[in-house]
Amino acid sequence: MLGTASAVPFSDRNPSAQALSVRGRLYLLDCGEGTQQRIRQEHLSFVKIQAIFISHTHGDHIFGLYGLLSTMSLYHRTEPLTIVGPENLRPVLDFYKSAFGADDSYPVEFKAISPKEPELVYEDGDIRVSAFPLNHGMPCYGYRIEEVVGLRQQPWKPRSYAYCSDTAPFPELAAWVAGVDILYHEATYPQQYADKARQYLHSTTLDAASCALKAGVGRLLIGHYSSRVKDISVFEQESRTIFEATTAANDGDIFEITR
Numbered sequence: 001m002l003g004t005a006s007a008v009p010f011s012d013r014n015p016s017a018q019a020l021s022v023r024g025r026l027y028l029l030d031c032g033e034g035t036q037q038r039i040r041q042e043h044l045s046f047v048k049i050q051a052i053f054i055s056h057t058h059g060d061h062i063f064g065l066y067g068l069l070s071t072m073s074l075y076h077r078t079e080p081l082t083i084v085g086p087e088n089l090r091p092v093l094d095f096y097k098s099a100f101g102a103d104d105s106y107p108v109e110f111k112a113i114s115p116k117e118p119e120l121v122y123e124d125g126d127i128r129v130s131a132f133p134l135n136h137g138m139p140c141y142g143y144r145i146e147e148v149v150g151l152r153q154q155p156w157k158p159r160s161y162a163y164c165s166d167t168a169p170f171p172e173l174a175a176w177v178a179g180v181d182i183l184y185h186e187a188t189y190p191q192q193y194a195d196k197a198r199q200y201l202h203s204t205t206l207d208a209a210s211c212a213l214k215a216g217v218g219r220l221l222i223g224h225y226s227s228r229v230k231d232i233s234v235f236e237q238e239s240r241t242i243f244e245a246t247t248a249a250n251d252g253d254i255f256e257i258t259r
């Protein structure tokens with residue numbers, strides 16, 4: 001967990017970003033401000049990042065991209081980097097090149113997505129990633145990551161993870177993340193601020209927990225906490241009233257995906 005805050009960074013909590021490690025390869029889910037410093041703190045390697053999956057272009061999910069892209073070049077990365085995200089991320093990436101004269105040492109392969117329902121958007125030898133729309137008032141996508149299991153790894157069962165941020169609840173989502181080992185679902189507000197969640201197209205603790213229950217996931221992680229709430233223990237307490245296997249994530253937390 002590289003960032004579990006919502007709109008603004010704090011000393012101990014960055015805006016949204018996560019690193020998924022699969023057999024030594026890294027994949028980023030969103031890239032909020034400060035992501036590269038958090039990567040350093042966690043002793044993760046910039047060169048191992050294969051792909052970055054962006055949910056949407058609200059600043060708290062992408063303000064860390066420019067710095068990270070630049071650092072990879074300063075480290076003389078040569079392998080291509082895949083960035084997956086909505087079409088409106090394209091001008092953001094174009095501006096990086098034009099405004100800063102960035103002549104990066106590696107090619108960026110941008111894949112614009114606009115799925116109406118789950119659709120395969122990325123595949124390599126280790127993972128398959130499908131994307132699906134979220135309900136956030138702008139193009140915004142969730143990702144479901146499935147481990148690819150080779151013949152040699154049988155009878156190992158493939159593990160799965162889903163990342164859903166930001167979104168208001170909607171009926172189809174539970175089916176789209178059904179049965180994953182770990183679901184990350186934003187829970188910006190405790191139930192007390194349910195009106196704000198509806199207004200800004202976010203979820204409450206109970207929305208996230210209801211989705212996890214309906215989807216039959218193994219474990220629920222929540223984050224993207226509103227800065228209105230100082231004591232985040234309320235998020236976990238509330239969510240557990242519906243889905244016991246909930247953990248309120250903090251920056252620096254590491255979760256192993258097991259079946």
Ligand SMILES: [Zn+2]
Pocket residue numbers: 006007016058060061166224
């Ligand atoms: Zn956000």
Ligand SMILES: [Zn+2]
Pocket residue numbers: 056058136166
């Ligand atoms: Zn947002």
